[in-house]
Each structure stands twice: as C-alpha cells, then as structure tokens.
Amino acid sequence: MTDLTLGRAAGPSLKQRRQRAAFWFLAPMLIALFCVAAWPLLRTIWFSMTDASLSGLYDAEWTGFDNYLSVRTLSSGRVVYRGTLVDPDWWNAVWNTVRFALISVGFETAFGLVVALVMNAEFKGRGLVRAAILIPWAIPTIVSAKMWGWMLNDQFGIINDILMGIGLIDQKIAWTASVDTAMTAVLIVDIWKTTPFMALLILAGLQMVPRDIYEAARLDGVHPVKVFFRITLPLIKPALMVAVIFRMLDALRIFDLVYVLTPNSAATKTMSVISRENMIDFDKFAYGAAQSTLLFAIIAVFVSLYIWLGRVDLSGESQR
Amino acid sequence: MTRNLPSRIAFYALVAVIVLFAVFPFYYAIVTSFSTGTALFQVNYWPKVFDLANYKAVLGSRNFSRSILNSVFIAGCTVGFALFLAVTASYALARVRFRGRGLLLMTILAVSMFPQIAVLAGLFELVRFLGIFNTPWAMILSYTIFTLPFTVWVLTTFMQDLPVEIEEAAIVDGASPWVIITRVFLPLLWPALVTTGLLAFIGAWNEFLFALTFTSSESMRTVPVAIALLSGASQQEIPWGPILAASVIVTVPLIVLVLIFQRKIVAGLTAGGVKG
Numbered sequence: 001m002t003d004l005t006l007g008r009a010a011g012p013s014l015k016q017r018r019q020r021a022a023f024w025f026l027a028p029m030l031i032a033l034f035c036v037a038a039w040p041l042l043r044t045i046w047f048s049m050t051d052a053s054l055s056g057l058y059d060a061e062w063t064g065f066d067n068y069l070s071v072r073t074l075s076s077g078r079v080v081y082r083g084t085l086v087d088p089d090w091w092n093a094v095w096n097t098v099r100f101a102l103i104s105v106g107f108e109t110a111f112g113l114v115v116a117l118v119m120n121a122e123f124k125g126r127g128l129v130r131a132a133i134l135i136p137w138a139i140p141t142i143v144s145a146k147m148w149g150w151m152l153n154d155q156f157g158i159i160n161d162i163l164m165g166i167g168l169i170d171q172k173i174a175w176t177a178s179v180d181t182a183m184t185a186v187l188i189v190d191i192w193k194t195t196p197f198m199a200l201l202i203l204a205g206l207q208m209v210p211r212d213i214y215e216a217a218r219l220d221g222v223h224p225v226k227v228f229f230r231i232t233l234p235l236i237k238p239a240l241m242v243a244v245i246f247r248m249l250d251a252l253r254i255f256d257l258v259y260v261l262t263p264n265s266a267a268t269k270t271m272s273v274i275s276r277e278n279m280i281d282f283d284k285f286a287y288g289a290a291q292s293t294l295l296f297a298i299i300a301v302f303v304s305l306y307i308w309l310g311r312v313d314l315s316g317e318s319q320r
Numbered sequence: 321m322t323r324n325l326p327s328r329i330a331f332y333a334l335v336a337v338i339v340l341f342a343v344f345p346f347y348y349a350i351v352t353s354f355s356t357g358t359a360l361f362q363v364n365y366w367p368k369v370f371d372l373a374n375y376k377a378v379l380g381s382r383n384f385s386r387s388i389l390n391s392v393f394i395a396g397c398t399v400g401f402a403l404f405l406a407v408t409a410s411y412a413l414a415r416v417r418f419r420g421r422g423l424l425l426m427t428i429l430a431v432s433m434f435p436q437i438a439v440l441a442g443l444f445e446l447v448r449f450l451g452i453f454n455t456p457w458a459m460i461l462s463y464t465i466f467t468l469p470f471t472v473w474v475l476t477t478f479m480q481d482l483p484v485e486i487e488e489a490a491i492v493d494g495a496s497p498w499v500i501i502t503r504v505f506l507p508l509l510w511p512a513l514v515t516t517g518l519l520a521f522i523g524a525w526n527e528f529l530f531a532l533t534f535t536s537s538e539s540m541r542t543v544p545v546a547i548a549l550l551s552g553a554s555q556q557e558i559p560w561g562p563i564l565a566a567s568v569i570v571t572v573p574l575i576v577l578v579l580i581f582q583r584k585i586v587a588g589l590t591a592g593g594v595k596g
Contacts, residue, residue: 021497022412029409040442140526142544204590253435256528296438
C-alpha cells in the first residue's frame with residue numbers, strides 16, 4: 001500500500017500528519033451524511049413509536065410499539081389486535097412489493113443476459129445498440145410512466161391497437177385501471193426501463209471473461225449452448241449475483257412508477273407507496289413512519305446479504 | 321460470430337428487436353406530442369401531422385418554465401455540493417490508510433442503498449425545522465443522501481487506480497495534502513468528475529419522492545412533479561398532448577448528454593455496481 005512505503009521513508013510523523021488531514025477531509029462528508037441519513041432515520045424510528053401527526057410533530061407522545069402491534073383485552077374478554085402488523089392493507093402492500101420485485105428482477109436478469117450477450121458479440125452496429133439501450137435508462141421514471149400510460153391507454157393506446165391488429169385480444173384492455181392487469185402494466189414499464197442497466201452490469205462481467213477460453217471451446221467443437229451454461233454462466237456468476245441483488249434492493253423500494261402509472265390501485269400499491277400515503281395524505285404520520293421502518297428493516301437484511309454474497313472488496317486491498 | 325447465413329439473419333433480427341423495443345416508446349411519444357385535436361386520438365405509427373401547439377402550450381405556461389429552472393438549479397447545486405465533499409473525502413479514503421476505513425466504506429455503500437422512504441419522516445421534520453419547506457433548498461439537502469455516497473464510492477475506486485508515483489513526488493517536494501488534492505489529483509480526476517457529476521445530475525433531475533413531499537405550491541415544483549401532476553381543464557380530461565410535449569422537452573437534453581458521454585457513463589455505472 002501507498003503509505004507503508006512512504007511511512008518507512010519519512011518516519012511516522014508524516015503518516016500521522018496524513019491521518020490528521022484525512023480526518024479533516026472526511027469530516028464534512030460525515031457530517032453531511034449524518035444530517036441527511038442517520039439523524040432522519042433515527043427520527044423516523046422514534047416517530048414510529050409515538051402518536052405524532054403531520055400537524056403536531058412536536059406534541060407527540062410515546063406509545064411504544066402500538067403502531068406495529070398492540071394487543072388489548074376488552075372487558076368482554078375479547079382480544080383486539082391493532083397496528084400495522086395485523087393491517088391487511090399493509091400485508092397486501094408487502095405481497096405486491098415482493099411479487100413485483102421477484103418478477104421484475106427475474107425478467108430483467110433474463111432479458112439483460114440476452115442483451116449483454118448480443119452486445120458482447122462483435123458485429124456491425126454494436127455502437128448503435130448500446131446507444132439505443134441507453135435511451136430507456138436515460139428517460140426519467142415519471143416520463144416513462146406517462147409515456148407508457150399513454151401507450152397503454154384503454155381507448156386510444158397503441159398497445160391495444162397492436163394486440164387487436166394481430167388478433168391476440170378481441171376487446172380493448174384497460175391496462176392501468178383494471179385490477180387484473182395493473183401489476184402487469186407496472187411490470188412491463190419497469191422491465192423496459194431497467195433491463196438496460198442490468199445488461200450493462202452483466203456486460204461488464206462478460207468482458208472480463210478472457211476471449212481465448214471461447215476460442216479453445218470452439219476449437220474443441222463444444223456446442224455454443226453448452227459453452228454458455230458450462231463456461232460463461234459460472235464465470236460471470238459473481239457479477240450476475242451482485243447485479244441481481246442491486247436491482248432487488250431498488251425494486252423493493254419502488255415508489256414513483258407505481259404512484260404515477262396506477263394511482264390508488266390496491267393491486268399495485270407497494271410498501272413505499274402505502275407508507276407515504278399514511279404519512280402525508282392520511283395524516284397518520286406515526287403509522288406511516290412505522291411502515292417505513294419495517295421496509296428499512298427488510299432492506300437492511302438484503303444489504304447484509306449483498307455485502308456477504310457479493311463479497312465486495314470494500315477496502316480495495318486485495319487488488320494490489 | 322458464426323458464419324452461416326440463417327444464424328446471422330436470426331442474430332440481426334434479435335438486434336433489430338432489441339433496438340425497436342428500446343427506442344419505440346420514446347419515438348411514439350414524440351410523434352404524439354406533435355398532434356392535437358382529433359389527430360391525437362388516432363393511432364398513428366408514422367408522423368402525419370406536425371403541430372407545435374402542445375409545445376407552445378407547455379412552454380407558454382409560467383409554471384412549467386419555472387419548474388425547468390427549479391430543476392436545473394436544484395440538480396446543479398446538488399452536483400456541486402456532492403462533488404466538493406466527495407473529492408476530499410475520497411482522497412482520504414483511497415490514499416490514506418487509517419483504522420476503520422473498511423467499515424466507513426461499508427457504511428457509505430449501505431447508505432447508498434437506503435430506501436428513501438425510511439428517512440422521509442425524519443427529513444420532513446428537519447426540513448420544517450430549518451424553515452426550508454417548499455423551497456429548492458429542501459431538495460438540495462435531501463438529494464445529498466443518494467448523490468454523496470455514490471460520488472464518494474466511484475471517486476474512491478477511481479483514485480485507488482491512479483499510480484502511486486505522482487503522489488510520492490509531491491510528498492517529497494513537501495506538498496501538503498490539500499495541495500496534493502488540488503494540484504496533483506484534481507487535474508487527473510476530470511474524467512471521473514464528469515462521469516459522476518453527470519450521473520448525479522441525472523439522479524437529481526429525475527427524483528420524485530422528496531420533490532413531491534417537500535413542495536406545496538405549483539411554482540416550486542421540479543420537472544418530474546410538474547409532469548406527474550399536470551392536469552387539464554376538468555378532472556376527467558387528461559391533457560395527453562401537453563404531458564407528452566413536456567416529457568419530450570425534459571428528456572431530449574438528457575438523451576443528448578447520455579449519448580455524448582455514453583462510454584464514460586457505462587464505465588461510471590459499472591464502477592458503482594460491480595466492483596469486486
């Protein structure tokens with residue numbers, strides 16, 4: 001490492017000076033991150049254990065875990081459970097989010113793999129493909145939601161027009177409004193928008209595979225399909241795992257696409273949407289805070305999984 | 321690539337399908353944004369009319385132009401702020417060895433994966449407390465949560481790859497760490513700064529949750545919020561023409577930037593994602 005050699009050359013005082021400078025260089029960033037991440041997170045968790053409302057943030061009273069779960073025995077002997085853990089709307093949102101995350105990430109991985117394999121081949125117009133797939137990624141989520149909302153429009157939408165033209169459906173579908181298809185609509189837009197990102201991450205993994213391995217396989221006459229499953233896939237597995245978990249975390253916190261494409265639809269409402277709705281729109285600030293704390297806990301588990309599975313080289317030390 | 325004809329045709333067909341799927345929705349939005357009246361409600365695969373009325377309506381409204389200015393100001397300040405803090409911090413993280421460095425990097429990575437909803441309640445209180453609710457500063461403050469960890473992470477990986485010798489020479493000459501950063505590293509960092517700056521700008525430009533929650537008046541909205549809440553004369557009537565025109569206006573500059581810097585952006589994205 002850099003400073004070991006330097007330290008030996010110039011004595012420990014230089015090392016100490018550098019460490020002191022490093023502290024002052026880090027301090028502004030750490031203060032900024034504390035103010036926008038750690039402190040608000042702690043306050044959210046604190047609010048989740050009070051009865052705070054939007055207008056009365058400061059006269060909140062401590063209620064313990066009542067927003068999560070409270071058990072009361074009535075005088076009649078009946079036991080009443082209240083709180084978000086017994087709230088069917090919350091569990092519906094959890095189910096929607098998990099379903100959305102699993103299906104969207106599954107398709108994105110499959111399609112991303114195909115696109116990455118195509119882009120890894122050498123052919124004319126490769127630059128064009130890369131430029132083209134960057135477009136969905138560059139478009140703001142809100143804009144894609146509106147664009148697709150128009151394309152999926154039941155009366156005037158081009159999707160219904162195409163599907164009826166080729167005879168796949170015989171009557172127009174209200175994609176975003178109908179309970180049966182709302183989730184499909186959200187999935188279509190998300191897969192369209194995020195497959196490019198997945199493809200680029202997988203492509204980076206593919207490009208690290210040395211070309212002569214393929215050359216050797218080709219000389220031995222191994223079938224391309226076998227090459228893919230026996231050589232390519234195992235070699236890019238680490239990159240693939242990291243990409244999948246990365247996307248999974250993103251999918252679990254989805255908010256904007258659902259909020260704009262299918263407003264107020266119980267079929268698509270996710271954890272982020274329902275907690276913001278409670279917090280801001282329904283004036284159940286503390287209740288919403290409890291729900292967002294639960295989402296945080298779920299994502300924290302996934303982050304640990306990411307760091308553990310991805311074996312991310314955090315300090316960069318093994319590289320040199 | 322294989323040499324026989326059928327598989328070549330199949331391959332190029334696949335390429336064509338990918339390009340078509342990627343490009344068509346935006347193409348269709350552009351086509352629709354140029355049509356008004358009844359032409360809007362007919363499905364046209366090719367541009368038939370060229371009517372700028374939707375664009376005039378959108379750019380003519382004071383609030384939308386104001387939203388564009390808000391977004392430019394907020395995204396610009398966010399990027400400047402994040403890069404300033406990240407350059408010094410990533411120098412310390414990449415070049416100085418101290419205890420707890422791995423833990424610190426891990427924390428930064430974890431923060432970049434924070435669900436934004438988890439800090440919404442706390443940030444809402446902070447924004448109210450500071451008296452910046454419904455001002456651009458609420459967004460500039462809150463966007464730091466996703467731009468700063470990302471810029472620190474990418475710049476740190478970039479700086480770790482720079483050769484040791486340049487810094488050693490400066491230390492032998494007795495340069496202070498501050499001089500080393502500004503005179504030695506900054507000139508070398510320009511490519512990485514452009515990439516991370518651009519990615520942070522796109523992130524800030526597209527953000528929706530905080531912008532929706534921390535603004536209340538129409539003139540303070542950012543572009544995504546303005547587009548999402550654009551409404552017509554009546555509740556039932558969705559003004560598709562102006563919505564799509566507004567979408568095209570705010571997306572074209574992004575696409576142009578992304579296509580100009582596509583190599584750098586791909587490098588920056590993968591550095592943030594796959595490392596290890």
